[in-house]
Amino acid sequence: MGKIELTQVSKSFDDTEVIPPLDLKIEDGEFVVFVGPSGCGKSTLLRLIAGLEDVTTGQVLIDGQDATDIPPAKRGLAMVFQSYALYPHMSVRKNIAFPLRMARLDKSEQDRRVSEAAKVLNLTDYLDRRPGQLSGGQRQRVAIGRAIVREPAAFLFDEPLSNLDAALRVGMRLEISELHKRLATTMIYVTHDQVEAMTMADKIVVLQAGVIEQVGSPMELYRTPRNTFVAGFIGSPRMNLLNGPNATKHDAHTIGIRPEHIAISTRAGDWPGVVGVSEHLGSDTFFHVKCDDFPEPLTVRADGDLDLRYGAKVFLTPDTAHLHRFDQKGLRLK
């Protein structure tokens, strides 16, 4: 079981409040991603759940039990750190077995669980090496192995992929998702990368300055962002957020339209403009178009075959069915 509930949890370091009181419910078996810009308090929130920091106010409930004063080791949670935090003087085998050894499991059971985890994580050939002799991806897997063998109620990941190169990151993303499907254990995953959040999460928690901006499934956040911050943060490339007369026309202070919901044409459309830089991804091309109506350039997605040169005259037409409207305070209208 791994049901985690935070009630009115807040955290201050000395006099600065990093996390104002917040409530959050995480169901058993969910893959929850905390996402937000750097310094918004994601790690702090995770460490409060882990018990590595004391809450300033509020309660942490694990499986309905008050865990606020329970030390980290007794909470039944396993954590994978950004730096992996492997023990450098121990072999991979000893690293993975360490929590079992601390729990005084008998030797045969330790060996069984270590070799099982090693098999799952493709580490069998590396069990006798030291962490220093492994690649980044392998170290990452050792850290995950050390977490798995404890059979915890929930896994906590703090930006586990940010030290890996881009190709490896995509691979590890899949492996972690696969692990979650197989183990069906609650996972809380912290990242500043919205792509990781979108691709992995059952539920995304968007944080800004310690405040939860929105909680929901990836598609909920994509379709109905609650405010301009979430609208701008979720989705890649960013949603175009536009002010001015065109927004007023739709009875809003700000309107938002995603690059994939704008049609681009060389003949006719609502907003005339000039093509700036274009980014070719092969299947798609993203054009940055400077329109006469708006001060900032708009990002537009087009088919990869569309060939438009720098400076070409174009017309943009937003798909009004996918228009997002926000009020003065940045909150979603309707």
Next chain:
Amino acid sequence: MATQHSRSAARLMMTPAVILLLGWMLVPLTMTLYFSFKKYLPLRGGDLGWVGFDNYIRFVSSSSFWPAVASTLIIVGGVLIITVILGTLLALLLDQPMWGQGIVRILVIAPFFVMPTVSGLVWKNMFMDPNNGFLAHLFNAFGAEPIQWLSQASMPSLIMIVSWQWLPFATLILLTAIQSLDSEQIEASEMDGAGWFNRFRFITLPHLARAITVVILIQTIFLLSIFAEIFVTTAGAFGTKTLTYLIFQRVLESQNVGLGSAGGVYAIILANIVAIFLMRIVGKNLDA
């Protein structure tokens, strides 16, 4: 330093330094060897000619030789054990955030700046004096009979004095090592269920292995040749005569340069034996 030219230029420019260092080492060594084969009594006839291995045989067969080797090793070993253990504990303590940290750290380091002669005299006269010393007053206050430290417990006293001097060095090196320990490793072990003792045993101590090795090696070099502390406290009496002190007595008190030089050569051999043992035991910690 890539080209032939720059390499030979570098060699040329390094030559004076190398020659100086070599001379610095070779001249005294050669002179020691030279005198060790001579009967040389500065106040009783001077150079009295070659005597072969006579000095060597006389030095070892003296009744003071083996006790001197033993006390040298006991002092070195005792001080190493005390400074490493207390140094580790003190470093752990100083690593904790506390009020007045800066001042406390300076105070801890202070003994290292006291000259050996001064610290020996301070301990002898202000702490260990059986009538007026602080420790005597302390014993009296509890109604106990004061110990005559330097005569009744001469070796422990000497080890205590030297440990007091070297503790700051061990503490300082170990403290910097502790501070370089990744806090996430400690947190990970905490989540893995390790209590404070297991955290120390499995995480902190292995991390300190290299620093402890450095402390042991460096201290051994200096401790093998301690002199001033013995000179001003017991003057070699009560079984505190180390090899260094014995050599000093042979050369200056007995005015026998040849005999002392032979002792010097034995001291070199002893230092090398100790070094080989240490490298065997702790040297592997220095490999990355």
